Amino acid sequence: MENASVIDCLLKHKSIRKYTADPVPESVLHQVLEAGTRAATTGNMQLYSVIVTKDPARKKALAPLHFNQPMITEAPVVLTFTADVNRFQQWCEQREAGRAYDNLLWYVCATLDCMLMAQNTVVAAEALGLGTCFLGTTLYTAKEQCAFFELPAGVMPLTTLTLGYPAEQPEATDRLPLEGIVHSERYTPYTPQAIDRLFGPKESSELTRRLLEENGLPNLAQIFTLRRYPLADNLTFSQHYLELLKTQGFLDKK
Amino acid sequence: MENASVIDCLLKHKSIRKYTADPVPESVLHQVLEAGTRAATTGNMQLYSVIVTKDPARKKALAPLHFNQPMITEAPVVLTFTADVNRFQQWCEQREAGRAYDNLLWYVCATLDCMLMAQNTVVAAEALGLGTCFLGTTLYTAKEQCAFFELPAGVMPLTTLTLGYPAEQPEATDRLPLEGIVHSERYTPYTPQAIDRLFGPKESSELTRRLLEENGLPNLAQIFTLRRYPLADNLTFSQHYLELLKTQGFLDKK
Numbered sequence: 217m218e219n220a221s222v223i224d225c226l227l228k229h230k231s232i233r234k235y236t237a238d239p240v241p242e243s244v245l246h247q248v249l250e251a252g253t254r255a256a257t258t259g260n261m262q263l264y265s266v267i268v269t270k271d272p273a274r275k276k277a278l279a280p281l282h283f284n285q286p287m288i289t290e291a292p293v294v295l296t297f298t299a300d301v302n303r304f305q306q307w308c309e310q311r312e313a314g315r316a317y318d319n320l321l322w323y324v325c326a327t328l329d330c331m332l333m334a335q336n337t338v339v340a341a342e343a344l345g346l347g348t349c350f351l352g353t354t355l356y357t358a359k360e361q362c363a364f365f366e367l368p369a370g371v372m373p374l375t376t377l378t379l380g381y382p383a384e385q386p387e388a389t390d391r392l393p394l395e396g397i398v399h400s401e402r403y404t405p406y407t408p409q410a411i412d413r414l415f416g417p418k419e420s421s422e423l424t425r426r427l428l429e430e431n432g433l434p435n436l437a438q439i440f441t442l443r444r445y446p447l448a449d450n451l452t453f454s455q456h457y458l459e460l461l462k463t464q465g466f467l468d469k470k
Numbered sequence: 471m472e473n474a475s476v477i478d479c480l481l482k483h484k485s486i487r488k489y490t491a492d493p494v495p496e497s498v499l500h501q502v503l504e505a506g507t508r509a510a511t512t513g514n515m516q517l518y519s520v521i522v523t524k525d526p527a528r529k530k531a532l533a534p535l536h537f538n539q540p541m542i543t544e545a546p547v548v549l550t551f552t553a554d555v556n557r558f559q560q561w562c563e564q565r566e567a568g569r570a571y572d573n574l575l576w577y578v579c580a581t582l583d584c585m586l587m588a589q590n591t592v593v594a595a596e597a598l599g600l601g602t603c604f605l606g607t608t609l610y611t612a613k614e615q616c617a618f619f620e621l622p623a624g625v626m627p628l629t630t631l632t633l634g635y636p637a638e639q640p641e642a643t644d645r646l647p648l649e650g651i652v653h654s655e656r657y658t659p660y661t662p663q664a665i666d667r668l669f670g671p672k673e674s675s676e677l678t679r680r681l682l683e684e685n686g687l688p689n690l691a692q693i694f695t696l697r698r699y700p701l702a703d704n705l706t707f708s709q710h711y712l713e714l715l716k717t718q719g720f721l722d723k724k
Binding site: 221222223225226227228229231246247249250251253254255256258259260261262264265266267268269270271274298300302303304306307308310311312313314315316317319320321322324325327328331332334335336338339340342343344345348349350352355356365366367368371374375388389390391392394396397398399400401402403405406408411412414415435436437438440441442444445446447450451453454457458467 | 473475476477479480481482483485500501503504505507508509510512513514515516518519520521522523524525528552554556557558560561562564565566567568569570571573574575576578579581582585586588589590592593594597598602603604606609610619620621622625628629642643644645646648650651652653654655656657659660662665666668669689690691692694695696698699700701704705707708711712
């Protein structure tokens with residue numbers, strides 16, 4: 217049954233952070249990225265680019281931009297996904313059609329398309345026995361990523377995916393119950409009781425118990441706001457990202 | 471072979487704009503969205519919500535917000551995908567952990583996560599015999615979408631997916647050659663010759679020939695910049711979207 221195996225592949229997803237030393241054959245990487253590009257794209261404009269990092273010296277240099285998470289140097293392949301209106305606009309200018317896409321709307325369009333492509337890449341990779349992990353650090357160091365990859369105006373780094381053959385088999389992580397994220401016809405405000413019910417299982421898990429003990433904090437929400445993703449960092453990174461949107465040409469015009 | 475069928479499912483993707491009258495069973499919709507939520511998500515925070523529109527009266531009222539594209543009223547199910555930090559922040563506040571995610575960084579994080587989930591939803595839907603079509607109009611009328619779906623602060627509309635059983639079998643659309651979107655180690659600037667080579671097949675296609683004739687324009691690039699997505703509209707929609715990011719609380723803080 218085709219249906220069953222595709223759904224099964226999606227349901228089995230786990231982020232893989234440890235990889236074997238086996239390289240990813242070029243033909244496999246090609247197949248994975250090809251499947252990626254079959255995702256829907258606004259006006260079939262394909263406003264994205266992917267940068268492949270395989271060179272060990274480059275991975276070593278890239279690692280600090282991902283706060284030295286070991287996956288960057290240990291995974292055989294690192295993919296950096298970017299929203300890219302540069303290529304399309306260059307084509308338009310070459311055809312005397314003018315520039316129309318270096319603005320916020322098209323940063324968002326390009327971002328949406330890029331992420332559809334990124335997820336297809338993940339699904340294809342997992343179907344071929346590879347493991348993957350997204351790194352959110354790309355957004356925190358977006359300016360440095362631009363310099364590292366020599367991204368021209370019109371291109372914004374979005375996310376990074378490490379890719380390799382799994383050397384671990386972690387448990388699947390929990391998810392909120394589906395009714396917690398799906399709304400019927402209108403957005404239903406969350407009552408305090410609904411919030412307690414939705415987050416309760418996560419809060420009472422063994423993983424949470426260990427995290428609270430390690431961090432000396434009274435609840436899981438504070439692990440997020442005080443340790444993992446604190447406000448001061450978020451505001452700094454937001455300011456940097458806004459400035460980069462200007463530098464890369466997406467907020468120039470009024 | 472599981473591998474082959476998953477890759478095959480991804481490669482076969484086509485946007486479906488015509489649907490049969492068959493409803494989508496609730497159990498199928500549940501399975502599709504459940505598979506959606508298995509996509510990776512930053513810190514397992516699931517910063518997204520999906521709004522299901524099935525009520526014919528609501529679909530009729532929603533259609534103008536999508537410039538009356540017929541898929542909205544004809545598809546049995548319309549899914550509106552939103553970036554949502556509201557639910558998570560409400561939880562944090564209820565646990566006396568403060569607010570940390572109503573800023574630009576987390577609008578982007580939530581957007582990335584939402585789109586990974588959206589693409590998993592598409593793959594699952596297609597595996598179960600459904601057809602889908604993304605509508606970019608959600609961004610153009612984002613403010614009106616907020617009012618229509620009663621989205622609170624912390625929630626931004628991103629994209630819309632129509633869902634139903636296919637009543638057409640369109641040809642797969644073309645894509646740029648893979649080397650046109652993949653870069654090795656560094657972003658390689660596109661030479662004018664590279665642009666000509668990459669876009670050449672698209673420009674000389676039968677579809678393009680028909681488009682140029684219908685529009686009375688000399689080349690495909692001008693179809694994009696003068697007809698489909700012209701600069702003046704892009705700047706207007708960009709301005710509206712920026713204002714909405716403020717209204718919804720993502721650009722408040724300095």
